[in-house]
Amino acid sequence: MKKHSIGKILILVLLMLACVTGCAKDNSKITIVGSSALQLLAEQAGNDYRLTHPSSNIVVQGGGSGTGLSQVQAGAVQIGTSDVFAETKKGIDAKKLKDYKVAVVGIVPIVNKGVGVKNVSMKQLRQIFTGKLTNWKQLGGKNVPIIVVNRSKGSGTRDSFEDIVLHKQKAIKSQEQDSNGAVKKIVDTTPGTISYISFPYANGDNIQKLSIDGVKPTNKNITTNKWQLWAYQHMYTKGEPDKKTKAFIKYMLGKKAQHDLVPKIGYLSIDDMKVTRDSDNRVIKVGK
Template identity: 75%
Template sequence: MRKNFKFKIAAVCGLLAILIGLTGCANNNSNKITVVGSSAMQLLAEQAGNDYRLSHPDSNIVVQGGGSGTGLSQVQAGAVEIGTSDVFAETQKGIDAKKLQNHLVAVVGIVPIVNKSAGVSNLSKQQLSDIFTGKITNWKQVGGKNQTITVINRSKGSGTRGTFEGLVLNGKKPIQAQEQDSNGTVRKIVSSTPGTISYISFPYANDENIQKLSIDGIKPTNKNVETNRWHLWSYEHIYTKGKPNKNVQKFIDYMLGSKVQNDLVPKLGYISIDKMQVERDSNNHVVQK
């Protein structure tokens, strides 16, 4: 009888331990925030997520790329808590922007880059358009070396591509070209392959073997982005499906707080929303603040 009693007590204790463990797991899962989307924003989201975990040890921030289109479709489907994007949700086919909540986190410049062997450091906007539409095919046509131009484009779901084509090609069809879905991969290819040209976000344009191009004599700097002298820039958006839950809202508040905006954003090469002297809407109309 005594043995049976001890056995029952042990069984109850074991069951309680399992339940406590499951509760703990549930709590950990409820604190998980998955961030998917823009590779341009991935650098900022990853570092902010790492810093956030230091002060919120019970949090679990998982950051992935995939492109702005993926981020928007995934958050709309409810598959992730946060979708990041370089473009407004209103501009994307298949996305119901009314069901999403937009949070502007930062601004990022976009710069055309070439392998240094091309011998070019400045192009006009028309020359840049002609290269990406196939009218100009050799660097000697724009003052560079006698070298064939190889275009590296971004994948169709890329917000950086959408911004670049909207502001440079003005509706013209780009040539068929190799496509890559991340800033980091594009940087590596252009850095190591003579004759190549592409475009990436400012924070990734830090390889000594690539040449950042000026456009019409205007240099790609954050100061020029802030005044819109440099037209190639986009907002970094955080989208949630409707009103975010408490844990997601806390992380968004952290992203919009002074530690990230005043320290991390400029450190990584992004621009705080507060620094911008202009605003841009989803139709690419720019007005003074």
């Protein structure tokens, strides 16, 4: 056999081996896409999971709950994360998805500290986001115009906030941001701003968390629904998950993650809730 023929055969063999290796690597990957509210927890959970499962390859991306649900429904990712029930999103066939509630997260209205307000009523909060209140002096604060910052359409956090606070009233047209991180940065640096954010992101030198009707935004108040602004953090799979994805979700629902990791990052374990909600945000069960 000629030397150049042998060389070609060797190259083909190497290419085949590379393909097999690459495919095996791809098959080990779990891609998680969706809710930015769940992103912090998912990323840390992925890192912790790799310590005991070194061959795992978990990739976490944001994009919003709508993106997560559409991507998992299309089979483009193994897990789609969402702040809202799949049943509430247009274009999503919830019957084809399997729902795993892995945590609860609080949502809190935040303002730039310069506005001089620390507490609002639920009615006042609604009036701010529908444009009926336009200056902080109307709420006992400084003579500073109210600048509303909303989340982008497709955000599960926005859906939850508007469903609980606005009661189907239309939000005022305002600038929109596509992630908790972007909201935090703007409110922290821009006088007069108000928005809402998930508990784990609600910090910053110039950020003031607002109480509502005198109730403080704490995880303890969420467990009894005294603080009403909260949402389940869902991980959805398309039907029954494959073996590697199922193992990771089992870890997410296990005692180590629920009792150590989840509260450490600022979320609330499903096990700590004394109430449950349905897809219409109605409290349907009160525990002990």
